[in-house]
Amino acid sequence: MKIEAGLVDRKRQGNCQLPKEMSRSSKKNRRGQKKSMTVVQKLFETCKDVFSTSGAGIVPSPGDVERIRLVLDSLKPIHVGLRQEMPYFRTEESDKAPPVTYMHLYECDKFSIGIFCLPPSAVIPLHNHPGMTVFSKLLFGSMHIKSYDWADIPCSSDKTHNPSHCTFENFEVQVAGMRLAKVKTDAVFTAPCNTSILYPAEGGNMHRFTAKTSCAVLDVLGPPYSDPEGRHCTYYRDFPYASFSVDKELGYEGEGFAWLEEKEKLEDLSVLGAPYMGPKIVEN
Template identity: 35%
Template sequence: MMMMSRENMTSIVQKIAKQALATFRNPAVVGEQSKAFLESQSKLKSLLEEVRASDLRIVPRSVETVASPSPLQRVAPPVTYMHICETDSFSMGVFLLKTGASIPLHDHPGMHGMLKVIYGKLRISCFDRLDKPRDCASGVQFNPPLMPFQRSSLRPSVLKSVGEYTDESGPCVLSPQRDNIHQIDAVDGPTAFLDILAPPYDPDEGRDCHYYKVLRGAEQVQGDVWLLEIPQPNEFWCGGEPYPGPTVTL
């Protein structure tokens, strides 16, 4: 049996991981959005509100101290990821964005998520899928025109919110139905956030990440957009970094 140090048992990241497991371990309860699930999710959100970069032993980076390319890389990735832990129920890690970097518009199919900035500032633009367009858009025109095969990749959606988050902000929360598609942009310098996804991405289970481009048709309802599914943008890729913080054991 693995023994944890007192520091690890009491660390905020260990508490967050244990609460995430308690919140998301029963898919039936999560799917029903029961009172018990909502209360457990609220406890998790409260714990996330407490976490700071120092709790994860991460030093906020300036423009000068962002990680350099590894010997195998010609250019440093715009985004890196520190893996903390993963179970069948959830994954947790830290994303670090360079100045001006973005995580492009993407989705989290069938997944819940929480995102807590630990340093810097993020702009998060959230979209919801619509069951069908709210205007007469069957013949909607785009400029430039779409190729016929692209029509099947269009998704009627609505821009729900655009907000800025710092380490003093509460977490950004997404569900399978709300704010599930979003873009994350670093604002005014490098930034980092703690990220929880439940359950983790798993293409074999239908939880693969899809990327989108925003299109607007003529005479469309205010706020409504079309999202065109696209390949992962060439300018975006994610590298890896070791996680320096307290060990998490579940």
């Protein structure tokens, strides 16, 4: 999910190179720092190493993916200064959808780290992650996750494979602009649980988060969204496969599939920025 510029203080800094020569005392101090390294700092150092040679559409090796996952699996709310009694996790009486709070930890052109805080019933709408490998760690609470990957449809000008119209709730809608997707995940997750990982073309690249209780999720995106580089955040609405009358020769069974349509506006999403109060990330 993309956070608009200006919402939080986003300091885009490149990777810092250590000097080639270091005195014995500085090496000794560095060894001492490693012994007391926070989990957040370890996550930063691991991401910095793993994503140093990656880019859009480039998936880290299985070993590197496992390195990040292991750090995230060990991460607890206390490691990032979160408590469930914080105001970000309370639901105020209102006709509007509860706001989501975002805490920015770090971002450069290779990866980003941030935390989304959701009160009960808050929703992060269905959205994509173009060319990205994404790690999502549920820190506490229960969250429903529904995710999709695009389904492959044979290219054809024949109406069987590319119908011009479909019937949906007794009115005609254009299929152009809609695309068939396959459900990857549709379940409730409760912390502690394993880190969720998605990839550019699989693993549930498009997902929606719905808070069943107050909850927090830490996201690592590699690389982050970038409009200038063509990595836009696109939001979707999903329709059950059976909602449309299409020729069965499409080759898909209805269960496990849905039609996705891009959403131009998001009147139902409010994201507020909040300062990150946990251990600071030190670039070295």
